[in-house]
Amino acid sequence: MRSLSKTNLADTAVEAIRNEILRQRWGIGERLPNEAALSAMLSVSRGTVREAVRVLVSQGYLETRQGSGTYVLSTADTSRPLTMARRAGLRDQFEARLALDAQAARLAAMRQTPAVIAGLRGLLTERGNYEGGDKAAFIARDLAFHQAVIAASGNGVLTGMFDFFSTLITETIEATLGEDLPEPDMAAHAAIVDAIESGDPDAADAAVRRFMAPVLSALDRLLMS
Amino acid sequence: MRSLSKTNLADTAVEAIRNEILRQRWGIGERLPNEAALSAMLSVSRGTVREAVRVLVSQGYLETRQGSGTYVLSTADTSRPLTMARRAGLRDQFEARLALDAQAARLAAMRQTPAVIAGLRGLLTERGNYEGGDKAAFIARDLAFHQAVIAASGNGVLTGMFDFFSTLITETIEATLGEDLPEPDMAAHAAIVDAIESGDPDAADAAVRRFMAPVLSALDRLLMS
DNA sequence: AATCACCAAGTCATCTGATGACTTGGTGAT
DNA sequence: ATCACCAAGTCATCAGATGACTTGGTGATT
Numbered sequence: 080m081r082s083l084s085k086t087n088l089a090d091t092a093v094e095a096i097r098n099e100i101l102r103q104r105w106g107i108g109e110r111l112p113n114e115a116a117l118s119a120m121l122s123v124s125r126g127t128v129r130e131a132v133r134v135l136v137s138q139g140y141l142e143t144r145q146g147s148g149t150y151v152l153s154t155a156d157t158s159r160p161l162t163m164a165r166r167a168g169l170r171d172q173f174e175a176r177l178a179l180d181a182q183a184a185r186l187a188a189m190r191q192t193p194a195v196i197a198g199l200r201g202l203l204t205e206r207g208n209y210e211g212g213d214k215a216a217f218i219a220r221d222l223a224f225h226q227a228v229i230a231a232s233g234n235g236v237l238t239g240m241f242d243f244f245s246t247l248i249t250e251t252i253e254a255t256l257g258e259d260l261p262e263p264d265m266a267a268h269a270a271i272v273d274a275i276e277s278g279d280p281d282a283a284d285a286a287v288r289r290f291m292a293p294v295l296s297a298l299d300r301l302l303m304s
Numbered sequence: 305m306r307s308l309s310k311t312n313l314a315d316t317a318v319e320a321i322r323n324e325i326l327r328q329r330w331g332i333g334e335r336l337p338n339e340a341a342l343s344a345m346l347s348v349s350r351g352t353v354r355e356a357v358r359v360l361v362s363q364g365y366l367e368t369r370q371g372s373g374t375y376v377l378s379t380a381d382t383s384r385p386l387t388m389a390r391r392a393g394l395r396d397q398f399e400a401r402l403a404l405d406a407q408a409a410r411l412a413a414m415r416q417t418p419a420v421i422a423g424l425r426g427l428l429t430e431r432g433n434y435e436g437g438d439k440a441a442f443i444a445r446d447l448a449f450h451q452a453v454i455a456a457s458g459n460g461v462l463t464g465m466f467d468f469f470s471t472l473i474t475e476t477i478e479a480t481l482g483e484d485l486p487e488p489d490m491a492a493h494a495a496i497v498d499a500i501e502s503g504d505p506d507a508a509d510a511a512v513r514r515f516m517a518p519v520l521s522a523l524d525r526l527l528m529s
Numbered sequence: 530a531a532t533c534a535c536c537a538a539g540t541c542a543t544c545t546g547a548t549g550a551c552t553t554g555g556t557g558a559t
Numbered sequence: 560a561t562c563a564c565c566a567a568g569t570c571a572t573c574a575g576a577t578g579a580c581t582t583g584g585t586g587a588t589t
Contacts, residue, residue, distance in 0.1 A: 087370075087542070089358060113569060124544045126351055129571085133314060133355045134362045145312075145570045146551030155471040160464035161382040162364045167461045174407060175461040182403030236392045236400040239385035240465075246380040250332065312571065338540055349573045354542085370541045371580035 092121050092131035100140055100154055110148040111141070161243065169251050173298060176244040177291050179229070179237050181284045186232035188275045188283035195231050196276045202227050203268055221262075228271060261297050263290050317346050317356035325365055325379055335373040336366070389469075394476050398523060401469040402516050404454070404462050409508035411457035412500045420456050421501045427452050428493055446487075453496060486522050488515050 096117070105111055114132070118125045132149060135141045138159070142152045164172065187195075206220040222245060229241045252260065267290050274286035321342070330336055339357070343350045357374060360366045367377045389397065412420075431445040447470065454466045477485070492515050499511035 089542085093362075115569090126354075126545090127543065129351075130355050130358045132570095133359055137318075137359045137362060143570065144552075146568075147553070148569060153475075155475070156467065160461075160468040161386065162362070163464040164461045165364045165378060165380070167459075171459045171461040174411060174457075174459050175404075175465065178403045178407030178462065179400070181407070182399060186399060232399075234392075234396045234399050236385075236389045236396045237403070239388035240400065243380055243382065243385045247378070250378050250380060254332075314571085340540090351574090352572065357541095368541065369581075371539075372582070373540060 088123050089127050089130045089134075092123055092127055093134050095121055096131055096135060097140065100135075100151055103154065105151050107151050107154065110150050113148065164244075165247060168302075169248070169255065170295075170298060170302065172244060172248050172251060173291075173295060176241065176248060177288070177295075179241050179244065180225075180291070181287045183229040183232035183234065183237045183241070184271065184275060184283035184287045185280035186234055186237075187228060188278055188280045190233050191231065191275050191278055196272065199224070199227055199231065199272045199275070203265070203272065206268075208265055209262065224268065228275070231275065260294055260301075263293065313348050314352050314355040314359075317348055317352055318359050320346055321356055321360060322365065325360075325376055326381065328379065330376050332376050332378065335375050338373060386468075389472060393527075394473070394480065395520075395523060395527065397469060397473050397476060398516075398520060401466065401473060402513070402520075404466050404469065405450075405516070406509045406512045408454040408457035408459065408462045408466070409496060409500060409512045410505035411459055411462075412453060413503050413505045413508035415458050416456065416500050416503060421497065424449070424452055424456065424497045424500070428490070428497065431493075433490055434487065449493065453500070456500065485519055485526075488518065 096111075099105070111117065112120065114125050114128050117128045117132075121128065132141060132143065136143060138156070139153055140151065141149055143149045164175065202220075202224040206217075206224050209217045225245070226238075226241070229238050232238070271283070271286045271290060274283040277283075321336075324330070336342065337345065339350050339353050342353045342357075346353065357366060357368065361368060363382050364378055364380070365376065366374055368374045389400070427445075427449040431442075431449050434442045450470070451463075451466070454463050457463070496508070496511045496515060499508040502508075
């Protein structure tokens with residue numbers, strides 16, 4: 080229930096300045112009018128301008144140099160994709176995570192070494208099956224295994240994104256569902272490791288998708304009801 | 305040349321508050337101390353606190369409700385994946401983008417409609433082949449086609465992340481290479497559309513990977529030398 | 530007893546004015 | 560030609576004040 084008209088002055092200022100940047104009113108490297116001028120142009124106080132500028136700095140559009148001015152750094156949007164991901168639905172988030180997961184498994188298969196495989200099997204044994212007890216600890220062990228699979232891809236980008244999405248998905252599930260998605264069993268987990276060990280990227284990809292398929296259909300059933 | 309000590313008060317405040325959030329000092333949905341209290345805790349003025357809070361709001365961590373307080377929305381770290389992606393190598397960036405591309409093609413195949421397919425073919429015709437002339441315009445047309453493919457997945461998360469990676473990759477290429485990666489021809493592009501039209505997710509996935517394979521090996525050759 | 534209108538306290542939103550710190554460009558002496 | 564110095568411009572930060580909005584309680588009404 081997010082009413083779009085419900086906007087505060089500073090956010091309006093952010094949008095106004097962002098639009099001018101995207102419109103190339105000031106080219107890359109150029110200097111913006113000073114805070115007092117922006118304040119007059121937007122009819123808001125200087126404090127509000129500062130809040131808006133700081134947001135745009137944090138998003139990579141601008142750079143401020145004390146004593147000199149505020150400069151356009153880039154017209155490309157950097158941090159919005161992930162903040163948009165937050166507002167997206169659980170289905171979309173899962174699909175994105177699956178994309179990262181499958182690709183990571185492919186790379187892991189191509190780059191697998193006996194040591195890494197042994198490490199994965201160790202984590203899997205440690206994880207065990209959930210048989211009552213500390214649920215949080217079990218989830219942590221499960222996550223550790225999955226993170227190790229991604230890390231086996233040797234790709235830092237995938238690793239970082241996966242961390243982001245796993246936290247995000249966990250939070251979304253807690254906020255919307257009552258936490259009752261099926262947890263794949265030991266065999267499904269082991270199948271992923273086996274596929275990676277085989278060195279066949281297609282097999283590893285397929286194993287991950289088979290792993291996630293029941294979770295996704297359970298999610299669809301939940302979202303239907 | 306970014307010296308780490310060169311930091312202003314507001315950024316320091318952002319980091320301090322972010323750390324407390326990640327440390328779970330306040331759980332999700334909980335209310336932060338009010339602005340005056342934060343100001344006292346951090347020994348900065350209230351204006352500085354407001355700037356810091358607004359940055360965290362724009363990054364999705366917090367939510368402010370006028371008259372009520374400031375609340376924790378999520379603890380998922382958005383800044384880390386982005387900075388990691390920035391620092392990563394071109395190979396890693398391409399692999400991440402390939403993951404998104406392949407998954408988007410899968411979804412597009414599952415959800416394809418005649419209208420969407422017709423739209424894709426239209427964009428492809430419009431794109432044409434590069435035969436001299438305005439290179440930037442050609443790149444824009446090419447990008448429009450690829451974005452439409454991703455958009456056909458109907459997944460906003462994939463769309464947003466794809467935009468992020470395509471700008472990131474462009475920037476990295478301009479900064480490191482002299483821009484000479486091969487551009488797949490018309491037939492390779494059309495193959496993706498055909499596969500999506502067929503409605504077969506595996507075929508669509510494979511088509512994208514075949515599309516990207518020559519680019520990746522060219523990249524490897526360049527990085528070797 | 531339940532419901533509703535109203536009120537007061539708490540909190541964020543915004544404005545205003547002032548001072549400090551830093552960059553830049555020019556000035557003048559060497 | 561070079562260097563030290565200075566002044567203007569600009570962002571960084573602070574402090575105080577007022578307005579707008581949410582929340583929870585109070586009391587009258589039904």
